[in-house]
Amino acid sequence: MEVSLRQVTKENYEDVCELNVSKEQEEYVACNMWSLVESIFNDGHETRAIYLEKEPVGFFMWVKESLTKVSIWRFMIDRKHQKKGIGRKALDLALAEIKQLTNLKEIEICYNPENPVAKEFYSSFGFVEIGMDEDDEDMLAVITI
Template sequence: MNASLVSLLPVTRDNYEAICDLPLSEAQKPMLASNTWSLLEAAYNPGYQVRAIQAGTDLVGFMMWVPQSAQRVSIWRFMIALPHQGRGLGSLALQAAIREIAADPAVRELEICYHPDNEGSRRLYARHGFVEQGLDEEGEDMLALLQLVR
């Protein structure tokens, strides 16, 4: 798939409801926070960045990242809607996010957490250079880290 087809766009009053309605499979729902909750978190926490994931003219997903320090950013939310899964869009969206986050010269590390049973996420992040660090402090999610090459 052509990388130029996938873009990360601001969340606006014109697309936030559609982002909240993006569907997941029943099996995926317990592994991901809702987009509605994520948008609410971002509205009340300065620095949280939210993006609509668009492929061509279609809204296909959602992403949110949070600065942990000047050197580290954490992707807290990342989803591709069920009808658009399996087409390589997640990989292209992740590449776009890495480029955008890495544009800040101070950022050296990018981390992501995912449900330990989510094999699709595990494979996707590993393909992009994320290395598993073990379970998070709560022992619930797998933490993976990407060192940004400068």
């Protein structure tokens, strides 16, 4: 099972936009189409399609917040491909790519504290919860480099 990250291009963006999470997860994950639009009109946004072999099965978007900080804003695996270890492998690949940035000191992710899987999953990668975001809606967790 080969998992890879690839640029989102005019050849694959429609497939990425058609990916969906389960009904129960919809409130936790933004629409991929909206995320792609957001990335086009804002500086520092990086998007990647998550591939299983030759098929897009997920989506990542991260934002370079400053010279020293990157925030992962979007991360999803299509409902048909969940619980196969793809997300774990994809996050490994994304973190490795992000860590190549010069001067990076912190990688941040936020998630709904009501999401039962998120805390355990992200902490297994070294993310440490630091408290709620400024809107008091999402939990912030960071990896310090």
